[in-house]
Structures are given as C-alpha cells and as structure tokens.
Amino acid sequence: MTRVLVVEDDPQLVRALVINLQARHYGVDAAPDGATGLRLAAARAPDVILLDLGLPDMDGVDAIRSLRRWSTVPxxxxxxxxxxxxxxAALEAGADDYVTKPFSMNELLARLRAAVRRAANDPSLPEPEVIETDEFSINLSAKRVVRQGQDVRLTPTEWHLLEILVSNPGRLVTRKHLLEEVWGFSQTGKTNYLRxxxxxxxxxxxxxxxxxxYLITEPGMGYRFEG
Structure with a gap:
C-alpha cells in the first residue's frame, strides 16, 4: 500500500484529502505542523508527502530543506x-511539484500518482538511451533526434536544453536551473533566451x-517535458 503523509494545518482540507486518498486505497498519516510532519516522515517512511507552505510552526520551505538532508521522498x-x-523557492529547496490552492482533487491525485511512479523507478538502472514519443525519438547517447523518419538538426544549445528536460520527464525544471546549466547564469532578465x-x-x-x-511551459516557473 502506498503511504501518503499530509502536512497541513487546515482540518477541513486534511479531512477531504484523507477521505479521497483512503477511498483510493492509500494509507494516510496527517500532521498539523512541520515538527510533527518531520517526526512522522522519519517514523512512518511515507512514499510521498503533501506539504503546505503556510505551517503554524515553520515555513514549509524550511521543512523541505530539513527533509532533503536525509530523504529523497517525493x-x-x-x-x-x-x-x-x-x-x-520551494522547488529549489527540493520539492518535486507545486499545486496552487484551490486545486482540483483529480489533478492533485494525478500529480501524486506521477510522483510515486517516478520515485518507483530504480535509480540503479541506467537511464533509457532512446526516448520515444508519437512525434519524434531522441537518442541521448548518439545525440540524435528523428521526427517522421527524418533527422532533426539541433544547435548545441537546443540539444543541451532538450537533454535536460527529457532527462527529467514529468518534472518541472525551473528557469533558474536551465539558465545556469545551459548558459551559466541565472539572471531573471535573461529569460528571453529560454523563450x-x-x-x-x-x-x-x-x-x-x-x-x-511535449515541451510544456509552467508560467512564471519553468518548463516540463511530458513524454
């Protein structure tokens, strides 16, 4: 059974989450503050954590940083x-995804399932060298992209950008990270390069x-590759 830890101080939202998650056969633990959430994360070893940023005893970003010192849980x-x-700030502290309230329960559950699937992949296995979509295929080792049977010519910068995105399928990659990795700087004024x-x-x-x-913009945050 997949275990979910909900760290949230709104009792009505907690109740709604617990009902919806348990109805889909998830095991659920709930914590009303950050300190309790950190203790439960260590004791219960959840498969995924839903975390509010506005906790009564600490900022959620600080809770994320604390978790990331010892855990890779989504x-x-x-x-x-x-x-x-x-x-x-939350994504760079180590969060895997960000859902803005109010949110659709179906969207949240879909993102939760995606996070659990990604975490379930054995990190000891080699990354796939070829990524296939309905439109194109990407051979990472050969640095080759084929679309409709024809090679697609990419510049070195285009390739570097694409390689980062496809190596993080389904995950949001922040603009800051892309700017640092591809161009070596993170000034927000340079986001026109990315566009x-x-x-x-x-x-x-x-x-x-x-x-x-496939190449999705997350407004104000970054980009995501959906395979």
Missing part, C-alpha cells in the same frame, strides 16, 4: 501562495508549436 507542495518566487530557444525547439519537434504537447 514532496508535493500545496499552497495558496501564487507568487512565482515562492514556487521557485527563444524553447520556441525554436517547438517549431522543430511539435506538431502544433502554438499548442505544445
């Missing part, structure tokens, strides 16, 4: 904070670049 943030800076190169990748890979299926 952490999904639940928060009413909508500023992009808050989201980026330009993502637009170029979409023109080369997506069937409808204006409505991308």
């Amino acid at each position: 952490i999904l943030v639940l928060s009413a904070r909508q500023a992009s800076g808050e989201k980026v 330009v190169y993502m637009a170029q990748l979409r023109r080369k890979l997506e069937a409808d670049p204006s409505h991308p299926r």
Whole structure:
C-alpha cells in the first residue's frame, strides 16, 4: 500500500484529502505542523508527502530543506501562495511539484500518482538511451533526434536544453536551473533566451508549436517535458 503523509494545518482540507486518498486505497498519516510532519516522515517512511507552505510552526520551505538532508521522498507542495518566487523557492529547496490552492482533487491525485511512479523507478538502472514519443525519438547517447523518419538538426544549445528536460520527464525544471546549466547564469532578465530557444525547439519537434504537447511551459516557473 502506498503511504501518503499530509502536512497541513487546515482540518477541513486534511479531512477531504484523507477521505479521497483512503477511498483510493492509500494509507494516510496527517500532521498539523512541520515538527510533527518531520517526526512522522522519519517514523512512518511515507512514499510521498503533501506539504503546505503556510505551517503554524515553520515555513514549509524550511521543512523541505530539513527533509532533503536525509530523504529523497517525493514532496508535493500545496499552497495558496501564487507568487512565482515562492514556487521557485520551494522547488529549489527540493520539492518535486507545486499545486496552487484551490486545486482540483483529480489533478492533485494525478500529480501524486506521477510522483510515486517516478520515485518507483530504480535509480540503479541506467537511464533509457532512446526516448520515444508519437512525434519524434531522441537518442541521448548518439545525440540524435528523428521526427517522421527524418533527422532533426539541433544547435548545441537546443540539444543541451532538450537533454535536460527529457532527462527529467514529468518534472518541472525551473528557469533558474536551465539558465545556469545551459548558459551559466541565472539572471531573471535573461529569460528571453529560454523563450527563444524553447520556441525554436517547438517549431522543430511539435506538431502544433502554438499548442505544445511535449515541451510544456509552467508560467512564471519553468518548463516540463511530458513524454
């Protein structure tokens, strides 16, 4: 049974989460504050954590940092904070995903399942060298992209950007991380670099670049590859 730890101080939301999770055969523990959540995380070894940022005894980002000192458990943030800076801080502290309140229960459960699936992959196994989609295939070792039977010519920068995204399937990669990895800087004023190169990748890979299926923008935060 997959175990979920809910760290949230809103009793009504906790009750709704517990009911919905238990109805889908998850085991659920709940903590009303950060200190209790950290203790339960150590004692109960959950498979995934749902964590509010606005905890009564500590900031949720600090709780994430504490967890990441010893655990790789997937952490999904639940928060009413909508500023992009808050989201980026949580993701860079080690959160795996960020869901803004109010949220659809179906969306939350889908993201929870995706986080559990990613964590279930054995990290000792080699990463797949070839990534297949309905539109194109990417051979990471050969640095080759094929679409509809034809090689797609990518610039070194386009390839580096694509390689980072496809190596983190389903995970949000922040703008700051991409700027640091690809260009070596993180100034927010340089986000136009990302927009330009993502637009170029979409023109080369997506069937409808204006409505991308694979290279997804998370407004104010970063990008995600959905295989």
